[in-house]
Amino acid sequence: MTSKLLKYELKSSYQYMLIVWAAMIVASIGISLTVGMQDSAMESTFITNLIYVIPYLLYFAAACALGVAMIFVIVIRFYKGLLGDEGYLMHTLPVREWQLVVSRALAATIYTVGSILVVFISIVPFLIAANGFSEFFSVIGEVLGSISFKIFIIIVEVLILVIFSVLKSVYQVYAALAIGQLVDKYRILLAVGAYIGISVALTIIASVGITLGDLILSDEFMSHWSINPFESQHEFFYFQILLFFAFVVTVAQVIVFHIVTERILTKKLNLL
Amino acid sequence: MFTETLLKTNNLTKYYSGFRALDNVNLEIGRGKIIGLLGPNGSGKTTLIKLINGLITPSSGEILVDGNNPGPYTKSIVSYLPDKNYFANWMKVQDVFNMFADFYGDFDMNKARDMCAMLNIRPEDRIKSMSKGTKEKVQLILCMSRNAQLYLLDEPIAGVDPAARDYILSTIINNYNEEGTVIISTHLISEIERVLDEVIFIQNGQVIRHDSVDDIKENEGKSIDEVFRESFRMVPYMNVNQEGVYRYDK
Numbered sequence: 001m002t003s004k005l006l007k008y009e010l011k012s013s014y015q016y017m018l019i020v021w022a023a024m025i026v027a028s029i030g031i032s033l034t035v036g037m038q039d040s041a042m043e044s045t046f047i048t049n050l051i052y053v054i055p056y057l058l059y060f061a062a063a064c065a066l067g068v069a070m071i072f073v074i075v076i077r078f079y080k081g082l083l084g085d086e087g088y089l090m091h092t093l094p095v096r097e098w099q100l101v102v103s104r105a106l107a108a109t110i111y112t113v114g115s116i117l118v119v120f121i122s123i124v125p126f127l128i129a130a131n132g133f134s135e136f137f138s139v140i141g142e143v144l145g146s147i148s149f150k151i152f153i154i155i156v157e158v159l160i161l162v163i164f165s166v167l168k169s170v171y172q173v174y175a176a177l178a179i180g181q182l183v184d185k186y187r188i189l190l191a192v193g194a195y196i197g198i199s200v201a202l203t204i205i206a207s208v209g210i211t212l213g214d215l216i217l218s219d220e221f222m223s224h225w226s227i228n229p230f231e232s233q234h235e236f237f238y239f240q241i242l243l244f245f246a247f248v249v250t251v252a253q254v255i256v257f258h259i260v261t262e263r264i265l266t267k268k269l270n271l272l
Numbered sequence: 273m274f275t276e277t278l279l280k281t282n283n284l285t286k287y288y289s290g291f292r293a294l295d296n297v298n299l300e301i302g303r304g305k306i307i308g309l310l311g312p313n314g315s316g317k318t319t320l321i322k323l324i325n326g327l328i329t330p331s332s333g334e335i336l337v338d339g340n341n342p343g344p345y346t347k348s349i350v351s352y353l354p355d356k357n358y359f360a361n362w363m364k365v366q367d368v369f370n371m372f373a374d375f376y377g378d379f380d381m382n383k384a385r386d387m388c389a390m391l392n393i394r395p396e397d398r399i400k401s402m403s404k405g406t407k408e409k410v411q412l413i414l415c416m417s418r419n420a421q422l423y424l425l426d427e428p429i430a431g432v433d434p435a436a437r438d439y440i441l442s443t444i445i446n447n448y449n450e451e452g453t454v455i456i457s458t459h460l461i462s463e464i465e466r467v468l469d470e471v472i473f474i475q476n477g478q479v480i481r482h483d484s485v486d487d488i489k490e491n492e493g494k495s496i497d498e499v500f501r502e503s504f505r506m507v508p509y510m511n512v513n514q515e516g517v518y519r520y521d522k
Contacts, residue, residue, distance in 0.1 A: 004374045012362045081360065089358035092325050093375045094348035184289045271327040 001095045005103035010110065012081070013073050017111050020069050021118045023062040028122035030055030032129035059122075066115055073111045074170050075177070078104050083181045087271050097265040101174065101258065108170045113163055150236050157243050164250045171257035172198055178264040184272065202253070209249075277339075278303050278422055278453050279324065284333035286319050286477075293319040295477040296333070301453060303421075306445075306467055308496070309457040311474035312504050317457040318355060320474070321426050325352050337422060348376065351420035355427045357407050359399045365410060366395035376418055384417035387443070405432060412440060416447040423454040429463055437463055465496040473503055 034052045080086055082100060090100055128136045147155070176198060180191025279301040286294040294316045301307065309317050322328045324335055326342030337346035359368065365388060372379040385395065391409060399407060412428060425444065429437045437460075445467055448454050458464060471488070473481040480503065488499055 001375070008367075008371060011367070012360055015362075085356045085358055086360050087358075088327065088352075088354040088356050091327055092347050092350070092352050094344040095375070096344060268329060269327060270329070271322065 002099045002103050005093075005095065005099055006106055009077070009081075009103050009107035012077060013069075013107070013111060016072070017069055017114070020062060020065045021114070023058070024066060024118055024122045025125075027055050027059035027062050028125045031059055032125035035126075035129035066119075070112060070115060074108045074173055077108065078174055079177055082265070083177060083187075083271070091269065091271065097269075098258075098262045101261050101265065105167060105170050105174065105258075109163065109167045112166045112170070116162070116166075154239065154243070157240075157247075161243065161247055161250065164247065164254060168250050168253045168257070171254050171261065175257040175260045178261045181270050182264065182268055184270070276302065278337065279455075280336040281320075281323075282334040282336075284320075284323065284335060285331050286316075286323060286328065287331045288319075293477050294323070294330075297474075297477070297479050299472065299479060299482065301455070301470075303453055304451055305469040306448075306454045306456065307470045307472060308461070308464060308468045309455050309472050309474065310459065310461055310496075310500055311457075312459055315474045316477040317474055318426055319477075321352075321424050321455070321457060324422075324424060325350065348378075349421040351415045351418040351423045353411055353415040353423070353425040353428055355430070357404070358411070359407060361400045363399045364395070365393060365397050365399060368399070368410070368414065369395065372414055372417070378419040380417050380419065383447070384413055387413045387417065387447075405436060408432070409436075409439075412443055416443055419449045419452075421449070421452040423448055423452065425454065425456045427457055429458060429460055441467060461497040461500045462495075468496065471496055473500070475504060 034055055081104065082090055091097075093100075124136075131139070173195065176191045176195035179194040180187040180189075183190055277300055279299065281297050281299045284294055284297040284299075285292065297316075297320065309320065311317050319328070323330055324337065324342065326347065335342055338349060340346050369381055369384055372384070373381050388395070388410070391406075391413075393402075393406065393410065399410065402410070415423065415425070423444075428440050428444070432440065441464060444454060444456070456464060456468075465485070468485050470482070470484050472479055485496060488494070488496060492499060494502075
């Protein structure tokens, strides 16, 4: 049932997301083309200046649209889809509340990670325009060739950590919105307050954790990864510990936010 | 195997921001009936229906649908027509048909398509661009295309013209699962009393009467509409001066 819910949730936003992603890449290609035109030393007129500026404006507009799209898939889809009138359909489907929550969190994470990828891809035409086609690919080849197995492992681990960090951010919004729906009036105000409160609490906990870590961990440990985390087996091991710790903290937040959201929707659902 | 009592509420109470919307409601409803949940606006009809659907949670008391608290099982046997438009902007008619087919084992896709075709609604039509009345009809079609045990219809004929009322009522009567029960909440009694087997009168969150229509007619010799008007009679504000003359008559 969760996969069916995910299918419909992905379907709800895919057209908008694809348009924004395409606009972003087209605008970035447009910029790289105009950079090439500038290099070819065309005479500077009002028209040519306009042609140079338009792709930048389009890229800026597409970036803004991407920001709006992110708010839409993370905040609005949950708020309208589960806590608004659409909730009358979703909460009467014969599924568990956790399935509704997980399907939305997965869809939001897929679209957010996809957007991060598109932003990176949209930078490629800039780099090609700035450095030349063959230069760009020779640098890429050099970089890929210099990646050792250890660095490859670390890149994969960091990517997984990024995905869970996105999931954690999505769930923090969900938990705040679920807390907001507990009252009959001023729901958005309470949700915003809850989000800020959670963020402040997390910052305090993180500060305490870092201070304690600083006291507990030896200077030797700190000195190891500040030099080069990737060179020796010893330092690689220390970096793995840090990544593992970051992963555990992130996953713990995902679990806590999920439980808060799911429990509130199961025990205290309050559709107006 | 289904229990004999389809719906039971025990001391069901619901508060909204300190206001008591439902007060100690005890109901027991059997199968194979069409029941009118009748009461003036704000009497607690929608609150009761939302509680049965699990869309809000009780402040105290219990709801049992076929012996179970609201959850995935009860939702699989309850077909609900809310008084809200629950469609998302992206949905076409076929999308929501597919959704019902995916989640409700008792959904009859062919029946839904036929009912839409009779109203010239095409599966590829985008719901967002439909009129309010057409959206309500699509929701009714979805609700009545299920072979459910309990149909909960919240104000299905409120705010529609008489022709649409006839369409809605005949759709309900001709399409519900006769082994199940239909609960219709409304304050428009005269329109629906001919189809009702039982009535529940609700006022200020309390059930003040639960009787069969035949018993009421036999014992009191009045229509349900007349009994309703007597039960919920309100004294209008008469704007009179001390001499007993209406101020508007001056």
